[in-house]
Amino acid sequence: MSDPDAPSPSDPHLREHLHWIVTDIPGTTDVSFGKEIVEYENPKPVIGIHRYVFILFKQRGRQTVRAPNSRDNFNTR
Secondary structure, three states: OEEOOOOEOOEOOOOOEEOOEEEOOOOOOOHHHOEEEEOOOOOOOOOOOOOOEOOOOOOOOOOOOOOOOOOOOOOOO
16 A cells, blocks of 8 residues: 655655555455555545555465565555
8 A cells, every 4th residue: 555645745755655565465365364564554644635555466476575665755666
């Protein structure tokens, strides 16, 4: 889960701010069965309306995923 509008929609210089990463979610169940890589952080927009984006990628199998050094300037591309 990320916020592409951090810290504000008019000045998103921290784009994207990372709020949560979970991997290895079985396709037959829910996120609670996945592996949490980055602990969930509540959205706390400072100013303006923010978009919060959930991005799902299909995995062919389990992978080693490491938490980034910073939540700011995360890149899903």
